[in-house]
Amino acid sequence: MRIGSLHQFTEHHRYYAFRDFSLSAVDRKMLGLIYQSMIGAFAAGLYHLLYQQVADDRVGYSELEPQRKLLLGLGLEMNERGRQELVNQASRLEAVGLLQVTRLGVPDNDDVVYEYEVVKPLAPDEFFGSPHLALLLRDKVGKHSVIALRESFYAKEADELAGAELARENISVPFYELFRLNTQGFDPELEQALTEVAPARQPTPKPAQTETAGIQYGEIIMRFPRNSGNRAFVERLRGNDEAIAQLNYVAYKYSLTVVDLCRLLDEDDVFSAGGELLLDELQLRGNQLYRQDRKRKDERQRIYGRMEAVKAESGRNDAGIDDMPEEVAVQAEFYMDVPAQLAGRCDIHQYNMLMRNEPHTRFIARFFPGAVPEWLIRVFEVIDHNYRLQGAVINVLIHYVLGLNDSQRVTKTYIDAVASNMLVKGVDSFERAVGYVREQVKLEEDKERRRESGGAASAAPRRNGGAGASAAKGRRKPLIPIMPEAQSGAPLTAEEMEEIRRMARKLDGKST
Known part of the structure; x- marks a missing residue:
């Protein structure tokens, strides 16, 4: 007070x-x-x-x-x-x-x-879920007393039920299955009477439950540096439910911990000169931290994937046996044509069996006479370890981007876009991947056909209509008339040539 x-x-x-x-x-x-x-x-x-x-x-x-x-x-x-x-x-x-x-x-x-x-x-669960209250109680009565106090509020479950894995089924009866209300409409007199006798002070409505990181003010201030220049601004957040909700939204959006949030609040330009929290700046820096953490996580996953592959390969070599998974046959309706790079080296049956069962690291090497470019290996490494596409799906993707002889497609951006599109469309099997590729090829053929037909239709009016057709299209630049070529006739006589020279000298000012 x-x-x-x-x-x-x-x-x-x-x-x-x-x-x-x-x-x-x-x-x-x-x-x-x-x-x-x-x-x-x-x-x-x-x-x-x-x-x-x-x-x-x-x-x-x-x-x-x-x-x-x-x-x-x-x-x-x-x-x-x-x-x-x-x-x-x-x-x-x-x-x-x-x-x-x-x-x-x-x-x-x-x-x-x-x-x-x-x-x-507060209820026992809410109280012990508030770190600042639980820590204050620990400072007053001790750690062991806090544990004993919390246990005193709960009646333990029977040992017979606690140790068993039971199937839970809700057999409760809903309201409208047991009761039937009068459907004639509401009673205006009753509504008016209830409004008149209602208390003048209505309870404050609880805000809608949204996803939040669940970080309390006590957790932030307990970890925030005491000698920080922003310490006074952070202390003002006490009791400011709106600011705490904004912090929890940013933390939930970018998967930030309490330590990460305190680190961001300790940086410059996060608070205004008057101590107001700059939410846009905080979100920008939270996004940068999120991207850095995600990049490091992706790198770790790729490194672990390489290590596991090396361990598995060495284990097979040490055991002297081949632990390759059993081959899966490919139905004829899902056959893909052999690309030009592999023509003559395998038939259509062998090629589809390789695409269905071979690891992508070995399958992609078949498209190159020598070593596979390093950047291409890294691209498919990301698709394998981070995007988690199946090996057969990755092979179909390799067939699509490398086997169709279109050099414009062999780019990192295009490969990543196709892989992302497969993820969005839920392509998780060899058969779905083949259907996706066929659909894309058909769309490209239709697009090319429309382009060719549109080009032919637009060329015809230019040949036949001339300036009138261009004017009908509403072109902005005016048509400039071009001097037509003179028709060839009888050669000039000596007198006519001399008259032309005389006129030319007169125009040049050399004679009168």
């Missing part, structure tokens, strides 16, 4: 209590064993005193009364020392989330009214 001057908080100021719950047996046990150990018996007594201002079988508001009643109920003196003690104990309740105090100003009057909103204690 933040009170600037105790003259603003006296026994003459009025107050009222509000609560919208009733304590259960578990709640009372939480107050007696857990909360009282952290805040003390005096603060717990203040909580019960405020709770009892409203009848136990009701919820809502208490009567407006002077704070003298609170001081007398707690055995405090009517002086500055007693009021300060009341402020301190109320602050303890506020710190652990059991009380919220609001100062209300009365219009046209200098008097104020204090509202004490009593908050329900």
